[in-house]
Amino acid sequence: MNRIDDQKVRSAFSENDERPIVEDFDKEDLWLKIERNLQKRSLHRINWYRSAAAVLILVVLSGWSITLLKYNQIKTTNRQLMSIIDEKENFLEFQKKQLSESLVNPVKEISRAEKKEKSGGESNVDASILSENAKLKAEKESLLMTKAYLNKQLDILSSKNNLLADSLRLFTEKISKPEESPQITFESQNESEKKIDTKINNAYSPNAKAKVYMSDLPVKRQGRRMKIQIFNPGEPFRNSANDVSIFKLFK
């Protein structure tokens, strides 16, 4: 009995593997087939590389164009922002100047604010300045009212005073001339009345007023009274004390 073990089978096949092909087999045909496949694969690989390179180039170009567009957009926006910032800076400088001017000369600012209010335009002046301005205005109005009232009172007093002075003068004249005839007295009375009238008229005329006051008061006060005359040319001035008080009020 012969035994066919695995080793024997293995050696039989290994020996067979080294033998040439017995079957009808076209080696050249197979080689051509392999060559064709090799070329196809290399071409495919080249094509793949080419397509990948093309895609990469496209991606890079598109990315570059996008970045360029974005850069341009950013540039334009930056330019716009810069112009806006410049405008803002200019406006701030202008405002600073205005504020500094207002701090240096608040009276001017108040007058400017008043002007602005009158014109009806919107003012950008601070609320405090406006409120102060309003207070000042109110004070001014109240002072004007008091001034007008005092002027009326002064008129009344001056007219009463004149009447009293005239009556006293007439009475003293009558006492000093009792011998005169009634006609003469009438005439003299008329003449004295005329004289008084002329005096009163002279006193009421602006020139006479100036003379009266200038003669009664010192030189310094005369100048002040002249100012009052200029402000209120029609007002009668009899009482020097009242006159001074008016002057004070106007000052």
Place this chain on the structure above:
Amino acid sequence: MTELIVALKNGNHKAQKLLYDTYLDYLFHVCYKYLKDKMLCENILSKVFLNIFQNIGKTDIQTEVVLKAWMRKICINEALMEIRKKKWIDNVVDIDNYDIVSPLMTDANVNNSDIIKMVMSLPNGYRTVFCLYVIEGYNHAEIAQQLAISEGTSKSQLYKARTCLQQIIKQTEGGGYE
């Protein structure tokens, strides 16, 4: 030979042709014992050579022995892939005691070509597992992994292959192998 390997790694066309001429017969026999079909072997060999030419540059092969073994392995893998596609082996375990290995015994004088003929006469599934186990030296786990079957299937296939071979030998003894 080292020059040939270097030339192959550089993609030299002449070296590729030389390799083809040198190892075509060897690889054909390796492939043929699994597939037993000349046309199938042709297709597989074209794939095998393409695979060798394209991947030799990635390996660190420096000797002919290593190159030959590497080419053989590629060839067997391609053949087994084809077998998997064709589903030659059913994943069925129908034998319980498949570990019993009875050696092949014969009264007649059997030479190498007779042995090859007997093995090649086995059914596809039996032959594949038998060749992988006996000739290539794979264990059942490796065979199962390569053919996408269970280890039990591999063992049963081998058992059946041996039983079948024994029957063939008996038939040969009775009426002659031819």
